[in-house]
Amino acid sequence: MLQNIKIATLGLGFVLLMAFGSIAATINHFGKTDGLPNDAINFTIQDKDDYLWIGTHSGLYSFDGITLQLCKNNDLRKANITAGYLDNRGFIWIGTSVGEIFVYDGLKFDKIEVPLLQKSPIIQIISDTKGKTVVITKNNEIVEYVTLRDFKSYDKIDAESLIYSAQMVDAKTILVGTESGLKKIVLTGNRSSIGNFNLLPNTKVTHISKSNKPNVYWISTEDQGIYEVDVKGNGQITRNFSKDIRFPTKVNCLYEDEERNLWIGAKEQGVVKITFQTTSNSIINIDYFATGDKWDKVSVTDIFKDREGNTWVSTFDDGLLKFENEIFPLIYGTSKLPDGNVFSLARDPNDNFWIGTGSGLYQLNFNESKWNINDLASRHLIPADKITALNLDSNTLYVGTAHYGLYILNTQKNTVKKLQFQGGELANSIKCIDLPTPDELWVGTVDGVFIVNLNTNAIRRITTSEGLPHNNINDIEHSPNGRIWIATTGNRVAFYENNKIGVLTDKKFDITDINSICNDLQGNIWFASNGHGLFKFNGKAFDAYNKTNGLSSDFCYSVSCDPFGKVWVSHQQGLSRVEPSTHSTIKYVGFFGNTSFEFTVNQFLKGDQKMWLCTDKGVLRYSELNERLARQKPKIIINSVKIDSIAHDPRSEIILPAGGYNLTFEYSGLSLKNPAAVRYKVILKGYDKDWSQESPNKSYFKSSVQEGEYEFKVMACNEFGIWNVEPASIRIIIKKPFWKEWWAISMLFAGIFFSIYLFISIRTRRLLADKKRLEDLIAQRTRELELRNQQILENKDQIEKDASYITDSIKYAKRIQKAIYPTISQFKRLLPDSFVFFKSKGIVSGDFYWIEEVGSKVLFAACDCTGHGVPGAFISIVTSNLLNQAVKEHGITKPSLILDEVSKGVTLTLHQTVEDSSVKDGMDAAMCCYDRNTGILEFAGAYNSIFLFRDGELIEYKADSFPVGRFIGEAYRTFTNHEIETKDGDVIYLFSDGYADQFGGPDGKKIKKTNFRKLLTDLKSLPMEEQREKLYNYFKSWQGELEQVDDVLVIGVRIKR
Amino acid sequence: MNKSKLRFLCCCIYIGSIATFSKAQPVPAADENIPFLATFGKKASPSYGDDDNIQIFFLSIPKTFSKPIYIRVFDADCGGSNDEIYGGMDTKTKFSLYGGVGAYSNPDAQTIHPKGNYNSGTLLATKTFVQSTQYDNNWYTFEPIYAADGEWVPALNSQVIKIIAEGVEGDDGNLYRYYFSTQPDKNVPIEGANAFTFEYTFRMPDKGGQMCHLYPYIGKNVVSVQQANFDWDNGGVIKLVSYEKKGEWVEMSTDNEWKTSKHLINSAERERSLDVQFVASTDAKPNNNICFYITNQYGEFMPFYNIPIGGKPVYKYSNSLDKLRETERFNKEKIYKRSNK
DSSP states (O other), X not given: OHHHHHHHHHHHHHHHHHTTOOOOOOEEEEOGGGXXXXXXXXXXXXXXXXXXXXXXXXXXXXXXXXXXXXXXXXXXXXXXXXXXXXXXXXXXXXXXXXXXXXXXXXXXEEEEOOOOSSOOOEEEEEEOTTSOEEEEETTSOEEEESSSSOEEEOOOOOTTOOEEEEEEEETTEEEEEETTEEEEEEEETTEEEEEEOOOSOSSOEEEEEEOSSTTEEEEEESSSOEEEEXXXXXXXXXXXXXXXXXXXXXXXXXXXXTTOEEEEEESSSOEEEEEEOSSSSOEEEEEESSTTSTTTTOOEEEEEEOTTSOEEEEESSSOEXXXXXXXXXXXEEOTTSTTOOEEEEEEOTTSOEEEEETTEEEEEEOSSSSOEEEETTTTTSSOSSOEEEEEXXXXXXXXXXXXXXXXXXXXXXXXXXXXXXXXXXXXXXEEEEEEEETTEEEEEETTEEXXXXXXXXXXXXXXXXXXXXXXXXXXXXXXXXXXXXXXESSSSEEEEETTEEEEEOOSSSOOOSEXXXXXXXXXXXXXXEBSSOEEXXXXXXXXXXXXGGTOSOSBOOEEEEOTTSOEEEEOSSOEEEEETTTTEEEEESSOSTTOOOOEEEEEEETTTTEEEEEETTEEEEOOHHHHHHHTOOOEEEEEEEEETTEEEOTTSOXXXXXXXXXXXXXXEEEOSSSGGGOEEEEEEETXXXXXXXXXXXXXXXXXXXXXXXXXXXXXXXXXXXXXXXXXXXEEEEEOOOGGGSHHHHHHHHHHHHHHHHHHHHHHHHHHHHHHHHHHHHHHHHHHHHHHHHHHHHHHHHHHHHHHHHHHHHHHHHHHHHHHHSOOHHHHHHHSSSEEEEEEOSSSSOSEEEEEEEETTEEEEEEEEESSSHHHHHHHHHHHHHHHHIIIIITOOOOHHHHHHHXXXXXXHHHTOBSTTTTOOOOEEEEEEEEETTTOEEEXXXXXXXXXXXXXXXXXXEOOBSSOBOOOBTSOOOOOOOEEEEOOTTOEEEEEOTTTTTOEETTTTEEOHXXXXXXXXXXXXXXXXXXXXXXXXXXXXXXXXXXXXXXXXXXXXXXXXX | OOHHHHHHHHHHHHHHHHHTTOEEOEESOGGGTOOEEEEEOTTSOGGGSOSSSEEEEEEEEOTTOOSOBEEEEETOXXXXXXXXXXXXXXXXXXXXXXXXXXXXXXXXGGOSSOOSSTTOSEEEEXXXXXXXXXXXXXXXXXXXXXXXXXXXXXXXTEEEEEEEXXXXXXXXXXXXXXXXXXXXXXXXXXETOEEEESSEEEEOOSSTTOEEEEOBEEOTTOOEEEEEEEOOTTOEEEEEEOSSOSOEEOOOOOTTOEEEEEEEOOGGGTTEEOEEEEEEOTTXXXXXXXXXXXXXXXXXXXXXESSOTTSSOOOTTOOHHHHHHHHHHHHHHHHHHHHTO
16 A cells, blocks of 8 residues: 555656656667667676776676677677676676676686686675775675685685675675575685674665775665665664655665766666755755666666766666766756746755746755655745846845836745836846845846845836936846946946946947846856956956957856856856856856757856856756766777788787788777767878878778888777877887898998909909010010011111112102103193193002003003002003004904903903912003094093093093903903983093092091092193192091002093083 | 386486477476475474475476576565565575586485485575565566586486575465566577476465366386375375376375375376365465475385476366266265375
């Protein structure tokens, strides 16, 4: 029956609370679809790298906020994981339902020895004050570990007692929850003894949780609710919620966080959170996370708070819930009220919270074992009007309404007195209330300020007539120095001092339309304006804060200062917090979970020591601790390093042999609050020049990395842009190929140098040997030459005598030759316009020119006998004689016949036979016969052609290709006779091959027939003597210092008809 | 292994294989028509109907059953409207669950007079109930256990959990029921599971003329059985019904005494269940608690299965006429006996 009443009351309470139910915190659910088994989750803990470890009935999972991974250890993949613990070295201890313990060192799990008498679930792993880890089983066996290998087991305590929870009170005392209540185990030597605490009813204690207070523990029971117990001495119950109908009686676990919120994990009733006053045990609020939402029947198994302040709730078969850390948790939600906008807030000494909304005043009190929510409008105490202002003085609450004037409420007696001001509706539209002194109440209205003397009830009024800038009063704030500041919608700030109104302006800033005023700890006055930002006045000058220098918005609706010196400003869509000492500003926009709030008034409640923020959907409360937790730098770790897809230990330096490698790094920066918002920057030192741009990528890949020393570094930042200071890093050294090693290069160079040295030395040795040999040879030859020289010297005189004799003979021969041949004058006589260029190689010549006259015919020839010098001269005499004989004796004038005749004569004269063909002497010739009467020129040649220039054109008449002279018995060949009809001006050239064969010139080459032809072409028009001179000059310049090769003969004849 | 044990083993294997097709139901089962199990405090007189203050049940679960199992106790405390109170309500009843090695296989656990190590195995959960309105006429659910927590018994092809109800203090009688469920807050049977005990201590229905049943399984090597009943106290008739037996009366005990009788089993009755019927006379006294067990010719205790193996036995000639004749014969015998007292 009693139970039913309790349930009914509970239900009614839920209904009552619906009006002020909090909007659900941001709750994330992780279940089967995320990879968790559809099974009981026993606990959640966090390791030193911020990974969560989730112990379930079907294995151990790790979680980085995004991805769940089943533990790789085979024993733990399917085990029932019953206990988990993080020791002071950062190792994770995991206990299973069959009495096994595994310790995780950050890389792998090691199974350690657990000396149990009975295979029993590990129910708790805790640490004593000396750093030893104590393992407790359900069937009450205790093992104490100094190190992983050094342990001591205690005697089994009580065969029929089961332990469900335990906490170390001190090094030798363990507080345990059993099926029959709370007990104490004392460890002495190897023995353990159990004793009752006798504090609680004889019921199963499901959980023991340490409170923030010393020696105090929260105890949850299977069916008798919750107790707070001080275990000092014999122990005492300090708080008993077992009969409090607001709280569940079947509780599985409890957790008190640093903010002294108590989280209750109920059986089939979800999660309940009690918010206590910071400085006392008063309850500010109770949140039911099971009411009205899908977690109604959730059975909670464990509650855990991570490093960032998020609360993780493990459930029996509903997965894992994450309650995101709220910097501004919603304490009282008003969205279900007719007008949920909150404009004013107060808290009286009796722990009543007074909330002024758009639809009236509400009184909330959660401290008694029932809800006390009073809607004063429904009790006809204060109208359901917009409550614009609240001001509490001891037990008197002054309530300003938007339309109905001022109400004075006695909070103890619950009586109300109404105070209306003269002046109609505007005068009774209250905007603000201040109590500068205990005797005077200042009320700001739309129509001026009303000052009420609380002793005499006299009322006086201040308006624009007295100097106010405007009658619409937004705020009144008194300073410690007695000045009363008045904020109006006018363009100046007003103040009241010494019974006079003063105004403040500033030349630099537009101090206008002030909504709110507050004092800070340094005596500065802060003005929040509507559209012009925030101003600080230090008594002499103004300073401005606005959007351009950090404020969330220039529209500031409320300003207040907390006891820590921080100035809070409410804007419509967020908050700003100014740190006056550093002039820094923090914006709070988007910090409010999934709900958007419009802020109205902020206020610091002294009793609670917290900043409270009124909004359109209820009242928030700032948690500095939660903000500090939320802004934790993310821990960054390198999860894996793969070199060409082969995993390496990411914790130690990697040294690789020479080669090119593909490097893959995977890393994660853990921020469980908002894992998706984590950003990374990476650098591979030794490869990259600078850090990468920040990105959400969790892996880094580089292909074909060659030899070198590298260091991979990665940093992470959380959603607030806070970067971790020390990046995670790993060194990788890729060795050089041996041939790039300094010693190899040195050896190579040494080898090269040695080789060169060897080569040089061998060669030098050889050269020296050759040199010696040559020197020896030279010496020998020199000796020989010296001998010869001696001989030559000895023969020299004789040779000189002989040479002189020979030279004289030759010279005499030349005279004879010269006498035989015609002279130049003779030549010219017969051919007047002609020249003969003749230059013999030696003293005597093989070339000769010949001329004879027969009647009207002039026969002339240029002849070149074989050889030159003396042999040529001899032949020339023979052939000259034959020529004379042929013409003069035989009367032959036909050139071809002449040459035939001479040819016969040469053969007969020299007796040349075919058998003796090694010597064949003869003559090359160009023979011409010019008939002065007919102008016919006949020509026959033996090897030597003639040139005929006519009208600038050159005609070459080719000679026969055989010489004058033949072997006896050789086939007889006759010369060809050419007949040419000459014209006046024709120039004819006859020549031997000596001119064209002369070596010289710039390249030491022959003149050649082509050049000779060209030369004659250039000279042909010149007078014949000039031609001869030019031919001579050209020949000399061509010859230069070289020896004359052959006899030279050129005859030129110009025909004149 | 000796022959008797081998026989028993074969019997168990057969039972176990059949049992896998069953679903654990409430204990007592609906077919048994037994309102409550009874366990008295250890100071209670045996004449109240409980010879040893301890009642042991076993729950066999298929090994493959992986979901959590909830042992639920109805009216676990002693002192409410259902219980039998003598003097003040000072009785504490402890319910304990055991699993692990030895929970079933320890011989002391399979006895009818728990002594020695009857609480063998690993204690999984326990709770001692005093008088409490919270659990009066209400269910108490133990924390979930799993099949793997039990003892693997190859003969039964099952994991076995032992449930012991023990009157640890007081002299009152705690009347209660069990349900072995897959849900913590609802009674949902466990597929493939079955509950059994070797000695039944139960309360007869208070209303006269009601019939309760127990169903021991008769293995193929059983040639005779010996029944033993305690403190029947002229509550009516106890008889054996089987395929062959229409209703064979047993020796019935009076107050605070054991009575035994031997009954032959023929071949047609083997490998079937026997129906032990407890027929209350129309003027039977209320609060009649009785203990009952049955052994085979080797003296081995035969388990009573919550769900009869092979189904409820029906006499081969059973029809309405026979039933009428049977009732007449019963009444005549009763009159005869009374007149001869």
